[in-house]
Amino acid sequence: MGVQPATSNPGAARAVQPIPVVLHGRALEPNRGIPLNPDWVDEVRVNTSAVERRTATHVTRRTVKKENQAAWLLRAIACMDLTTLSGDDTADRVRRLCAKARNPLQRHIVEGLGIEDLHLTVGAVCVYHTFVETAVRALEGSGIPVAAVSAGFPAGLSPLAERVAEVHRSVEAGAQEIDIVITRAHVFSGEWQALYDEIAAFRQAAGTAHLKAILGTGDLMTLRNVARASWVAMMAGADFIKTSTGKESVNATLPVSLVMVRCIREYADRTGMAVGFKPAGGIRTAKQALDWLALMKDELGRPWLEPSLFRFGASGMLGDIERQLEHQLTGRYSATYRHPVA
Numbered sequence: 001m002g003v004q005p006a007t008s009n010p011g012a013a014r015a016v017q018p019i020p021v022v023l024h025g026r027a028l029e030p031n032r033g034i035p036l037n038p039d040w041v042d043e044v045r046v047n048t049s050a051v052e053r054r055t056a057t058h059v060t061r062r063t064v065k066k067e068n069q070a071a072w073l074l075r076a077i078a079c080m081d082l083t084t085l086s087g088d089d090t091a092d093r094v095r096r097l098c099a100k101a102r103n104p105l106q107r108h109i110v111e112g113l114g115i116e117d118l119h120l121t122v123g124a125v126c127v128y129h130t131f132v133e134t135a136v137r138a139l140e141g142s143g144i145p146v147a148a149v150s151a152g153f154p155a156g157l158s159p160l161a162e163r164v165a166e167v168h169r170s171v172e173a174g175a176q177e178i179d180i181v182i183t184r185a186h187v188f189s190g191e192w193q194a195l196y197d198e199i200a201a202f203r204q205a206a207g208t209a210h211l212k213a214i215l216g217t218g219d220l221m222t223l224r225n226v227a228r229a230s231w232v233a234m235m236a237g238a239d240f241i242k243t244s245t246g247k248e249s250v251n252a253t254l255p256v257s258l259v260m261v262r263c264i265r266e267y268a269d270r271t272g273m274a275v276g277f278k279p280a281g282g283i284r285t286a287k288q289a290l291d292w293l294a295l296m297k298d299e300l301g302r303p304w305l306e307p308s309l310f311r312f313g314a315s316g317m318l319g320d321i322e323r324q325l326e327h328q329l330t331g332r333y334s335a336t337y338r339h340p341v342a
Contacts, residue, residue, distance in 0.1 A: 021274045021303045023265065028274040033203065033237025036196040040270075041231050046223040046259055055254035058298075059291050069290070070113060070328055073321045074120060075305055076289035077104050080312045081147055081278070083126040085246065094131045097315075098138035101125045104318060105325065112329040122318075123307035124177055128153075129170045136174035147177035147212070151202055154245035156181035156216070160198060167205040178206045181214040181245055187229050188221075195229070199236035212240035212278055212311075215260075218250030223259050230263040240276035246313060251281025254291065261299045277304070280313025286324040289317055 021028040064072050082101045084093060101122045110116055125135050126147040135146045148170035152158035167178055180202045186195035203211050213233040217226050230241050241260055244251040257279050264275045277300075279292055289312065296304045304310050327333050 021309070023268045023274070023301060023303070026268075026272065028268055028272055031234060031237060031239055031271075031273040031275045033200070034235050034271060036193060036232065036235055038192055040235075041192050041228050044224060044227045044231065046227050048223050048255075051223060051255045051258055055258055055295075058254060058258075058295060064290055064294075070325060072290055072293055073286055073325060074113075074115065074118070076286070076293060076312065076321060077120060077122060077318065079293075079305070079307050079310050080104075080122045080314055080318060081124045081126045081280075082122045082318065083246070083280075083313055083315050085126070085128060085149060085153075089128065089131060091131065091134045094125075094127055094134045095138045097127075098125055098135055098144075100318070101139065101144050102142050105322060109322065109325050109329065113325065123311050126177075126179065126313065129166060129173065129175075132170055132173040132175050145176035145210075146174060147179055148173075148175035149179045149181075149245070151178075151180035153179070153181050153214075154216075154247040156183050160201065164201050164205045167202055171205070171207055171209050175209060177210040177212065178202070179212040179214055179242060181216060182229065182233070184216050184219050187215075187225050192228070192232050195232045196236045199233055199238060203237040210239040211237065212242045212276075213238035214242045214245055214280075216245060216248060217243045217252075217256045217260075218248035218281075223255065226256055227259050227263050230260050231267070234263070234267045234275050238275065240278050240311070242278040242280055242313065244279075244281040244313075246281035248281065252279035252283055252292075252313075254295065257292065257295060258299070261296065261304075265300055274303075274309060276309040276311070278311040278313055283312055283314045284316045284320065286317070286321045289321065 082097055084097050104120060104122055121144050124145045124147045125139060127135050129148050129150060132146055132148050139146060150166045150170050151163040170178055182195060183198060199213055215229045220226050233241050243256055261277055264277060268274055296310055323333055
C-alpha cells in the first residue's frame with residue numbers, strides 16, 4: 001500500500017509545493033502583532049452551549065478510513081511537537097527522543113506504506129531549557145527545530161525580568177521555538193494591558209524564534225476568558241496560541257480548541273495575519289489526532305494542516321499512531337511496548 005504526498009490530499013505528510021496561507025480568498029502574512037485594542041477584547045462573547053453542541057457532533061460525523069486514514073495520521077506526525085517535560089528527564093532520554101523525532105516510524109512501517117521518499121519527521125522536539133543544547137546537538141542536520149518551554153513554566157509566577165531572561169537564554173542556547181506561559185491572574189482581573197505587555201516582552205526577547213503563548217486554558221474557568229486571552233496574545237505578536245502546559249488538571253479539549261481557532265480566524269479576517277494553534281496535554285490516541293486535524297480543516301482550511309501553523313503537544317500519541325499504521329499493514333495490533341517513544 002503506497003501513500004502519496006499529493007497536495008490534493010489534505011492528510012498528506014508533505015506537500016509538493018508550499019501551501020499559500022489563504023483564508024476566504026485572502027493571502028495572509030505571518031503575525032507581526034498590533035497595538036492592543038481593548039474594544040476587541042471587551043466585545044468578545046462566547047455561546048457555550050453552541051460550542052459544546054458543535055464539538056459533540058464533530059466527533060460523530062467525521063470518519064477517515066484505510067489509505068486516507070494513513071495519510072492523515074502521517075500528517076499528525078509531521079505536526080507533532082515530540083515532548084518530554086518530566087522531573088526525571090535526563091540527557092540520554094532527550095537524545096533518545098531526538099532519535100525518534102528523526103525517524104518517528106519503525107522501518108518496516110515506512111517500507112510497508114511505501115513512504116521512504118517522504119523523509120518524515122516530527123514538527124519539533126520540546127524540552128526544558130536545561131536540555132536545549134543537548135537536543136540541538138542531537139538534531140543537528142535534521143532540520144527539526146528545538147522548542148523550549150520558558151517564562152516560569154508551568155506556573156508563570158516568577159518575576160517578569162527573570163522570565164524574560166530565561167527566554168533570552170533558551171534562544172542563545174539554540175532554541176528556534178519558545179513556548180511561554182502567561183500570568184493567568186491578568187486574565188482573571190481583566191488586566192489586558194499588563195497581559196499584552198508581558199507577552200510583547202517575551203516576543204521581543206525571542207527575536208526570530210517562533211513564540212507560542214500558552215494560555216493555561218484549564219485554569220481560565222470560562223470560554224470567554226479563553227477567547228479574550230487568545231485575542232490579547234495574538235495582538236501582542238504570538239506566532240501560536242497554545243491551550244495548556246500539560247500540567248493542569250484539564251488540558252486540551254475540543255470546545256476550548258474550537259473557541260481558539262475561531263479567534264484565529266476572526267483575527268486573520270481583521271488583520272490579514274495568520275496565527276498558529278497548538279493543543280497540548282491529554283491528546284494520546286490516533287483517533288484524537290484525527291478529531292483535531294478535522295477541526296482545523298473545517299474551521300481554518302488546508303493551510304492550517306502545516307507544521308508552520310498547527311502542532312500537537314504530545315508524545316504518547318505517536319506510539320498509538322504507529323500501532324494503528326501497523327494494523328493497517330498487518331491486520332493485527334502489536335503490543336504497546338513495541339512502540340517506545342523515548
